[in-house]
Amino acid sequence: MSSPLSSRAGRRPFRFGTPAFIGATLTLLMLTGCAGPTAGPGTAESAQRECVASEIPLTELAVLDAPRDWVGPSTACLADAGITAIDSPDEPQLPVTVIDDKGTEVTVTDASRILAVDVSGSLAATVFGLGLGDRVVGRDSSTGFAEAAGLPLVTTGGHQLSAEPILGLAPTVILTDTTLGPPAVIEQLRDAGIPVVITTSKRNIDTIGTVIEQVAAALGVPDAGERLTAQLHADLAAVQADVEAIAPTDPAERPRMLFLYLRGSAGVYYLFGEESGADALITSIGGRDVAGEIGWQGMRPVTAEALVEAAPDLVLLMTKGLDSVNGVDGLLESIPALASTPAGQNRRFVDMSDTEILSFGPRTPQVLDALARAVYAPEQSGPIGE
Template sequence: MTESTSTRPAGGANSAVRGPRRARFTAFAAVVAASLLLSGCGIGVENATAPTASSSSSTSVAPDARAGLENPRTIAGPSTAATVADVAPIAKDPTPKLPVTMTDAGGASVTVTDASRILALDIYGTLAETVVGLGLGDRLVGRGSSNTLDSMKDLPLVTQNGHELNGEAILALRPTLVLTDTTLGPREVQDQLRASGVTVVFFDPKRSISTIGSQVETVAQAVGLDALGRKLAARIATELDAAKAKIAEVAPADEAEKPRIAFLYVRGTAGVFFLFGKGMGPDDLIDAVGGVDVATAAGITGSKPANSEALLATNPDVFLMMTDGLASTGGIDGLLKRPGVADTAAGQHRRIVDMADGQVLSFGPATPAVLLSLADAIYRAGVAR
């Protein structure tokens, strides 16, 4: 941090944006709120172009929207990114063209003959979100703990102990097709399903903004909807461009003002406490919202234990976390009790931004809306809990 707490506006976190600052940010917040509702996703296709200078102030962000906003590195207090709406299907009740034979990410040749009862299971929630986006949400018969879409909330849970597959629960649902990857396990369960005659297709477990389109098209291939997959991928690409354009209007151009952000993955109060670095996904999110991923900047690839040494070496302005993960460690007060956390700039200013576990790293059709929601939480004043 280049500015001390004494430079913050009087009145605490809730008064960090005042007068013209508040007016300019209100315009951005209005766009975010509207975007989260359009088409059931982040940005409707019909609204997926960047606003122009002649656009009405009630529906767009002024070109100088960054002017007058608080330096995001000086904002204090926590923020929760708004949950985004379910993905709008690209088509209604499409008919898969089956059978389809493909080579999956595990190298196996798989023939899909029946997509009437689908389970889409991965730690991110990406695969199920994509199935919904393709218009086959009504064929999903169960869900994993990361599947937090409203349309799936009443489906039976087939994971246990967090993200462990329950083979008995899965087979009880009589799935005809299981879409999965290696982020869930144990692998013995997935092998058991194949041995029982269930068609299982493995997908690449890597997630990033750049792989969303190819992932969507591969899922579409597996369910016999190639053309709709290409159409959905094109829609997402357009929405991503629009979201990034809107974020660029409020994100600082000055490197010195870009928020330095660390993604913390935590479960409970014991040893599951990691910094996610290059290649883990959050680096992509942080870059897309105009921040600096301090873990990647420090040379961290993959995940690294978030011990005192690592936290102080990266010294972020903002901790980005999953909502349930933050709750599991005792909330903000519990987080600050962990070694090293309170000594960082983010810890000193209680600057934690959290978002729903099943959305923040989903890297699927809802990602444009996720980016807008994160930008809203990062660039507005902290909201006291």
């Protein structure tokens, strides 16, 4: 843990880390890109695809001799899309007082009705991972795992918070971050007497433990948070060791990858670079982050020059993003420069569910495993993604 957990009753408030900044670009991107339904025949096609993962252990797969040269798209599928809670979950010890990521002192006295919402679905997944999923009363549009599927949706227009449906659920505590808005709704909820805890908005592999720590502190289960983090780190280490075992030994033979965020219906085409989270995802599955190699920072509209310079062998995508441009053919038509890259010429695109690929929560080890299968053993990874 990055700092001692001192949120138990009778102790000084637990203070979250230095307020983390996530660029307004990402929030705008998500709000714009997901505001409406995806368009085109790819949407129906995606709905008909059942994503089924191979049960063969990662290190026993028949992997490609030359993953940079494979021709054709593939889809990364989780073996189990659910959230596995830690053993013997703790009962919340309340009240607790925390200093949240915005510097606000918040006292939580009741965790019987939890609402955890953010743009990536990480917060709800963390609550379920802590074994408190039966207390969650609603969900955001990025929370797509089965255990939460029956919960009422509280975000509108993609990722906009609305006070009325939230108040209707009578939550006793709300966990969120700065990726959902508008801020006025947060103030309205606080004015209604609901404790609202703002967590860090940074999402990458290195911050998963921080998110768990902050959520666990706010809900009065810091020890459970420590156990979940330890379990997560052990699982991550195991998966990354397996990836290293199947990835090419020579760095020059490892596939050159980049991540594109697409919402064709909204005309949104973004390239995710350094400090976007996608860079850590790529290196964790044994790929070369070519956006980083060309100095691409953060999340910005893609340019033809950047694609040509990056010359990726493989492009990672969200499934609905690929659907929104009508599949691989539509993608190459929408971004002509992509067709001149090795990825475009080989139609080498790997898609994964929007609610999984960048969620950075308790399922991250499984996400890395699924992506590695789609990259190094595409014929054994799941359905073809077009």
